[in-house]
Amino acid sequence: MTSPEGYDKYAFEPFAVTVDLAVLTLRAGTLQVLLVERGQEPYAGRWALPGxxxxxxxxxEEAAWRELAEETGVTDASGLHLEQLRTYSEPGRDPRMRVVTVAFAALLPDPPVPHGGGDAAQAQWLRFDAIGPLAFDHDRILADAHERVGAKLEYTCLATAFCPPEFTLGELQQVYETVWGTPLDRPNFRRKVLATPGFVEQVPGAARLTGGRGKPAALYRAGGATALHPPLLRPTTEGRPR
Amino acid sequence: MTSPEGYDKYAFEPFAVTVDLAVLTLRAGTLQVLLVERGQEPYAGRWALPGxxxxxxxxxEEAAWRELAEETGVTDASGLHLEQLRTYSEPGRDPRMRVVTVAFAALLPDPPVPHGGGDAAQAQWLRFDAIGPLAFDHDRILADAHERVGAKLEYTCLATAFCPPEFTLGELQQVYETVWGTPLDRPNFRRKVLATPGFVEQVPGAARLTGGRGKPAALYRAGGATALHPPLLRPTTEGRPR
DNA sequence: TGACTAATAGTCATCCCGACTATAAATGCG
DNA sequence: CGCATTTATAGTCGGGATGACTATTAGTCA
Incomplete structure (x- = not known):
């Protein structure tokens, strides 16, 4: 055992500790990820998660918030959702040295600040489904983030974190459909959401919104609830792995 | 931004990285935790998570398996469940120096190896509900582990990780009741478990077991499934927080 | 004005689940 | 020996959630 009992300051190997961010948003009906292009070896020219x-x-956590602000320009941490994913510590994950990274998943509402707060490599939004191999083990981190977010949509009210302060039920449904990659029945989705107390609350001013065709939709904002009981399960893919 | 782009070896502060283990088991119908007593400052005399x-x-992960083996004496990693919880990195969590710890939760079936594989401080099993303040931030880690395990019982087949290779449905139900701290209806629990394909499979040899009174119960072993659809939700505590 | 589109309302059958009652098979005490 | 006790297992019943649909309303666009 390498005991933490009476360790002296040099009984251990020091590691570099970093944070990596999987920042997700919905733009134009697609799931998009914030990535930076690497300018140097290793993985020069490849896309990587900001961190x-x-x-x-x-x-x-503080480092993650700081990086998120620097990378996207967001200053109000108010509505944002930032959540620790897990830690990646395989010895060879960075060829240069021993780096342990704490990965986070962040969710932003649609038109997030144009990115690039004035920093080194410009961060860019890329479609989640059109992403080549990323640098380091970032493919795996991103896949884990996607899986985690998809799972949390089932039993939490997390979906509103992708939406602007006021949104329609159609937009909320699009969040589920885009993240899960499955179409949902509209009346049923509506019934379920409205039947869950505290999930959403209607904006009183009989407000409405219509960008395109069709009957104008009522506006809602996020309610106070965080958990979803009972959960809103994905269409059963029969023995879905976890 | 503290860029990982072209960092040189000393552009960062080196941290110590440790693992801490919340090892849980069920003994005598109670949830128990593996703890070690600290012999030195800080927190001398206090109980702490092994790590x-x-x-x-x-x-x-490898460090966690190694520590688990050293602390409990288990050698066959076979049936054991070890899962990364999250990482704790607050600057002041160890008064001596900057230590980042990756916490794990481990589950063992009832009579785990007597502990103490021949190491420094003897590890001991203590009842989860009779644990005074632990060293460092270990109270919080342990609470997080408990919450995580309780949540995963709902939508995974994790409960069998607390059971020996062959068990009765009554024992399986005890796992749920002990971890959740709630009594469950026996016929309904039985119906639910048996209706979930791959959760458990009956031991064919018409085997049975009876330690005490009552009708002998059939024996089951863990099935191949890992996820639980639909989930087995805790008795609704109305707006249970997450 | 008349497609077309999207939101909202409502129906219906099924399945799941909580609450219960009933029966079976063992122990152990009087 | 017989009966109370204990635990496992079987089955019933009603309500609520959900999936699959149909219908209606309220806008835009050509």
């Missing part, structure tokens, strides 16, 4: 070192006086 | 440094050539 950076954890500073000596901050936690991984 | 240790991640070695230079291993991942956090």
């Amino acid at each position: 950076g070192f954890v500073l000596p006086d901050e936690s991984a | 240790g440094f991640v070695l230079p050539d291993e991942s956090a």
Whole structure:
């Protein structure tokens, strides 16, 4: 055992600790990811998740918020959802040195700040389904983030984190359909959402919105609930793995 | 931004990286946790989760398996469940130095190896509900582990990880009741478990087991399924937080 | 004005689940 | 020996959630 009991300061190998962010949003009906292009080896020219070192006086969570702000330009942490995913620590994941990374998943509503707050490599939004191999083990991190978000849509009210402050039920449904990659029945979705107390609440001013064709939809905002009981399960793919 | 782009080896602060284990089991109908008593400051005399440094050539997962083996004496990783919980990185969590810990939750079937494989501080099983304040932030880690395990019982077949290779449905139900702290209706539990394909399969040899009174129960072993559809939800505590 | 589109309302059968009652098979005490 | 006790297993019943549909309303666009 490498005991943490009475360790002296040099009984261990120091590691570099970083955070990596899987920032997801919905744009034009597609799931998109914030990526930066690497300028140097290794993986020069490849896309990578934004991230950076954890500073000596901050936690991984603080580092993640800081990176998110720097990368997207968002300043109000208000509505945003940022959640720790897991930690990746395989010895060979960065060929240069031993780097342990704490990965986070972040969700933004549609028109997020144009990205690039004035930093090194410009961050860009890329379609989730058209992403080549990423640098390092970022493919796996991104896949884990997608799986996690998809799962949390089932039993939490997380979907509203993808929506602007006021949204229609159609937009909310699009979140589910896009993340899960499955069409949902509209009346049933509506019934389910409205039957869950605290999921959404209607904007009182009889407000409505219509960008295109069709009957104008009522506007809703996120309610106070965070959990979903009973859950809103994905269309059963029969023995879906976990 | 603290860019990982072209970092040189000393552009960052090195951290110590450890693993901490929340090892849970069911003994005598109670949830128990494997703890070690600290012999030195800080928190001398307090109980703490077992753990240790991640070695230079291993991942956090490998370190966790190694520690688990050292602490409990288990050698066959076969049926065991070990799962990464999350990473705790608050700057002040260890007063001596900057330590980032990757926490794991482990589940063992009832009579786990007597603990103490021949190591420093003897590890001991303590009742989950009779645990005073632990060292460091281990109270929080343990609470997170408990919450995670409770949640995963709902939508995975994880419960069998607490059971020996062959078990009765009554024992399986005890797992749920003990972890959740709620009594369940026996016929309904039975119906639900048996209706889920791949959750359990009956041991063919008409085997039976009876330690005490009552009608002997049929024996089952874990099936191949890992997910539970639809889930087996906890008795609704109305707006249970997440 | 008349397609077309999207939102909303409502129906209906099925399945799941909580609450219960009933029966079977063992132990152990008087 | 017989009966109370204990635990496992079987089955019933009603309500609620859900999937699959149909119908109606309220807009836009040509």
